[in-house]
Amino acid sequence: MPPLHRTIPALRRLRLANTAFQQPAHLRLRPATAPLRCLHVTPRAQEQEKAESTTSASSADHAPQDAPDRAQSKIKYTSDSYPDLKRDSRFKKVSKEDVEHFKNLLGSEAAILDGVTKETGEEDFEQYNSDWMRKYRGQCRLVLKPETTEQVSGVLKYCNEQCLAVVPQGGNSGLVGGSVPVFDEIVINLSRMNKVRSFDDVSGVLVADSGVILQQADEYVGEHNHIFPLDLGAKGTCQIGANVATNAGGLRLLRYGSMHGNILGLECVLPDGTVMDDLSKLRKNNTGYDLKQLFIGGEGTIGIITAISILCPQRSSAVNVAYFGLQSYEKVMDAFKEAKKQLGEILSAFELMDAQSQQLYHQASGAKLPLEGEHPFYCLIETSGSNTEHDSEKLNAFLEHVMSEEIVADGVVAESETQLQSLWACREGISEAGQHWGGVYKYDLSLPLPELYSLVEDTRKMFEGNGLMHPEDEKFPVKDVVGYGHMGDSNLHLNVATRRYDKDVEKALEPWVYEWVSKRQGSISAEHGLGLAKKGFIGYSRSETMIKLMGKIKETFDPNGIMNPYKYI
Amino acid sequence: MSKVRILVPVKRVIDYAVKPRVNKANTAVETTGVKHSMNPFDELSIEEAVRLRERKKVPVEDILAFSAGPAKSQDILRTAMAMGADRGLHVVEEKAELEPLGVAKLLKKVVEAEKTNLVILGKQSIDDDANQTGQMLAGLLNWPQATQASKVEIEGDTCTVTREVDGGVETLRAKLPMIITTDLRLNEPRYASLPNIMKAKKKPLEKKTLADFGMDAEKRLKTVKVEEPAPRQGGGKVDNVDGMISKLKELGAI
Numbered sequence: 001m002p003p004l005h006r007t008i009p010a011l012r013r014l015r016l017a018n019t020a021f022q023q024p025a026h027l028r029l030r031p032a033t034a035p036l037r038c039l040h041v042t043p044r045a046q047e048q049e050k051a052e053s054t055t056s057a058s059s060a061d062h063a064p065q066d067a068p069d070r071a072q073s074k075i076k077y078t079s080d081s082y083p084d085l086k087r088d089s090r091f092k093k094v095s096k097e098d099v100e101h102f103k104n105l106l107g108s109e110a111a112i113l114d115g116v117t118k119e120t121g122e123e124d125f126e127q128y129n130s131d132w133m134r135k136y137r138g139q140c141r142l143v144l145k146p147e148t149t150e151q152v153s154g155v156l157k158y159c160n161e162q163c164l165a166v167v168p169q170g171g172n173s174g175l176v177g178g179s180v181p182v183f184d185e186i187v188i189n190l191s192r193m194n195k196v197r198s199f200d201d202v203s204g205v206l207v208a209d210s211g212v213i214l215q216q217a218d219e220y221v222g223e224h225n226h227i228f229p230l231d232l233g234a235k236g237t238c239q240i241g242a243n244v245a246t247n248a249g250g251l252r253l254l255r256y257g258s259m260h261g262n263i264l265g266l267e268c269v270l271p272d273g274t275v276m277d278d279l280s281k282l283r284k285n286n287t288g289y290d291l292k293q294l295f296i297g298g299e300g301t302i303g304i305i306t307a308i309s310i311l312c313p314q315r316s317s318a319v320n321v322a323y324f325g326l327q328s329y330e331k332v333m334d335a336f337k338e339a340k341k342q343l344g345e346i347l348s349a350f351e352l353m354d355a356q357s358q359q360l361y362h363q364a365s366g367a368k369l370p371l372e373g374e375h376p377f378y379c380l381i382e383t384s385g386s387n388t389e390h391d392s393e394k395l396n397a398f399l400e401h402v403m404s405e406e407i408v409a410d411g412v413v414a415e416s417e418t419q420l421q422s423l424w425a426c427r428e429g430i431s432e433a434g435q436h437w438g439g440v441y442k443y444d445l446s447l448p449l450p451e452l453y454s455l456v457e458d459t460r461k462m463f464e465g466n467g468l469m470h471p472e473d474e475k476f477p478v479k480d481v482v483g484y485g486h487m488g489d490s491n492l493h494l495n496v497a498t499r500r501y502d503k504d505v506e507k508a509l510e511p512w513v514y515e516w517v518s519k520r521q522g523s524i525s526a527e528h529g530l531g532l533a534k535k536g537f538i539g540y541s542r543s544e545t546m547i548k549l550m551g552k553i554k555e556t557f558d559p560n561g562i563m564n565p566y567k568y569i
Numbered sequence: 570m571s572k573v574r575i576l577v578p579v580k581r582v583i584d585y586a587v588k589p590r591v592n593k594a595n596t597a598v599e600t601t602g603v604k605h606s607m608n609p610f611d612e613l614s615i616e617e618a619v620r621l622r623e624r625k626k627v628p629v630e631d632i633l634a635f636s637a638g639p640a641k642s643q644d645i646l647r648t649a650m651a652m653g654a655d656r657g658l659h660v661v662e663e664k665a666e667l668e669p670l671g672v673a674k675l676l677k678k679v680v681e682a683e684k685t686n687l688v689i690l691g692k693q694s695i696d697d698d699a700n701q702t703g704q705m706l707a708g709l710l711n712w713p714q715a716t717q718a719s720k721v722e723i724e725g726d727t728c729t730v731t732r733e734v735d736g737g738v739e740t741l742r743a744k745l746p747m748i749i750t751t752d753l754r755l756n757e758p759r760y761a762s763l764p765n766i767m768k769a770k771k772k773p774l775e776k777k778t779l780a781d782f783g784m785d786a787e788k789r790l791k792t793v794k795v796e797e798p799a800p801r802q803g804g805g806k807v808d809n810v811d812g813m814i815s816k817l818k819e820l821g822a823i
Contacts, residue, residue, distance in 0.1 A: 371762070
């Protein structure tokens with residue numbers, strides 16, 4: 001039998017021609033920007049990579065024909081959009097001597113992007129200074145890219161002594177402005193720390209540098225039939241160390257749990273240069289305070305994570321995906337209940353998308369939606385197990401049940417890997433689609449399930465009432481309000497797609513959204529973190545005592561306050 | 570105007586998004602524990618058959634999905650029925666790998682038994698890439714054939730097929746009965762929707778054996794060896810311009 005792979009290029013064309021999913025024209029031509037690429041990526045990974053690469057670092061190279069306004073207009077400096085923020089005068093400005101010191105320390109030209117002693121253009125700093133949402137822009141003139149833990153330690157020790165403020169940075173795909181400088185903080189970018197240190201395929205423990213790209217980590221453990229317990233839209237860009245530092249949640253949390261459970265150990269560098277080597281591979285270790293937990297979700301405010309030790313579960317060989325249309329939010333909850341009841345141990349994702357989000361995805365990407373008719377709600381269910389037949393049988397029983405009980409109105413099941421990818425694209429593509437018209441206000445909230453969707457309805461009502469929203473007319477700043485998210489984790493993503501960032505929209509949303517959430521004992525940031533965007537609103541989710549204690553921790557680790565200043569708490 | 574009775578043969582193959590691996594004995598591609606789905610070209614065939622009916626230009630009396638192979642092939646027959654085929658016919662053959670000529674002979678018998686007057690096949694299956702069955706079947710039946718179709722129109726008894734050829738398109742016209750094989754750009758296959766999947770479960774699926782058609786899985790070809798292509802030589806990374814220059818010098822490029 002001649003080898004199968006010969007037909008792959010032809011089939012790739014087939015898929016492009018036939019489905020056009022995840023392949024909006026403006027993305028297809030865009031070269032990849034992430035520093036490292038795998039040679040052997042699976043087609044799914046490649047698709048994702050293409051689809052997600054706009055979510056990566058600089059959006060300056062967004063195809064101009066699709067977004068003329070965005071490509072031309074410069075992002076506002078964060079210091080201009082937040083006039084109340086003043087540069088902390090305690091921090092020294094970077095001098096020539098400092099740059100000289102870092103050069104000696106790092107020893108390689110590739111490790112430094114220097115705009116202090118050299119005439120380096122601002123555009124070179126763009127990808128380090130601005131976030132992919134084009135909301136925040138710092139003014140850093142020095143980027144350091146250490147390659148080893150010792151170098152990180154040396155850099156921090158010096159910065160601490162000299163009182164130079166720093167921002168640790170991974171793939172810079174964050175959503176709250178946490179990974180870009182506000183003023184002239186030095187960016188410490190970890191992209192060059194990208195080696196896997198060890199993997200044990202008996203225990204499934206992976207130890208790797210923090211700059212390894214999530215997708216590469218997943219592919220690496222994938223070769224050993226394991227899976228990285230985190231998956232998210234920006235996987236082709238984001239780095240695992242930064243995922244830990246932001247306690248990223250993502251699409252697999254329902255199945256594999258959070259970072260707080262999966263991280264077995266960390267190697268961190270403290271602001272004074274001390275290396276905290278807690279790279280344990282033990283699942284159990286009840287000896288003293290579990291300090292590594294402070295760095296998980298610490299957003300680089302008390303130290304820099306340089307390596308992680310993480311427990312990777314066995315990769316499931318059988319994956320099924322179904323996509324439903326439902327008539328009401330009550331039906332969505334019924335479907336979720338049934339899914340838990342009947343698919344319990346194989347359920348790996350239960351994602352919610354409203355009609356508006358799917359329309360937005362459809363309009364932005366040009367992709368055809370899987371279902372013919374329109375439904376107010378859509379759900380995506382994924383099962384992962386070890387036995388295809390067993391899983392299919394369960395899934396079929398479940399599908400038959402929800403159809404006959406009229407819980408779901410219509411639906412499709414992926415019959416092939418291609419369809420599986422296309423269905424996932426309907427969920428993963430929303431985030432990027434929201435950006436398509438200019439900008440997006442993103443809220444990532446934990447809410448009690450029964451009230452999860454009411455927030456979207458209330459927000460829509462609010463914008464209808466105050467006359468800021470119109471689906472077609474360019475004069476109105478808001479295009480649409482969409483809701484989607486991880487139903488399985490009670491996590492709602494409320495996105496307000498706008499044509500431009502607008503003060504009136506912002507005033508209408510904040511603190512209104514936070515108050516709404518606070519009244520229902522929700523969290524104002526389920527998985528995106530605090531960064532700069534939500535710093536001022538932490539009080540809606542945490543008590544004064546808690547915030548005070550957090551302040552004490554910060555002070556203990558970082559008495560000079562050089563780590564990622566102006567943010568977090 | 571004659572009614573159209575369409576036969577659509579489909580094959581269960583390794584999912585094209587899965588990277589195939591050669592087995593240890595180097596005799597075949599590893600298939601156990603690998604995701605399978607319908608040959609993508611066959612999806613196009615089913616879709617086109619259903620669209621012919623939906624266009625209502627000609628009355629489509631019957632769409633029969635056919636597969637020969639192991640019991641699991643029934644899954645893709647159900648998929649075909651969920652996409653719109655009326656019924657399924659499964660010739661169960663667990664062990665032997667059927668060859669194009671054998672399949673063509675089998676299809677000829679099915680055509681005769683079912684009074685089919687249009688056969689739409691994928692131009693090839695992605696596992697053996699033979700691209701022979703449709704042509705052989707046309708030869709055996711002595712019917713006109715239009716291969717690699719990118720557009721199909723039927724009016725009355727006349728079928729007009731556009732096919733992509735090197736440097737342009739070619740338009741063929743023939744009268745039914747005929748053979749059409751499908752190519753990439755013919756259409757965009759639909760998803761099998763849940764209600765249709767449920768309905769497909771109730772559609773008739775007939776099981777037969779090769780013996781029922783007076784045939785056996787006679788082999789005319791022998792696979793000598795299956796090998797992976799030579800791995801691509803990986804590139805290297807240099808740290809800076811100086812590194813690149815010295816590397817180029819080392820390679821004798823400058």
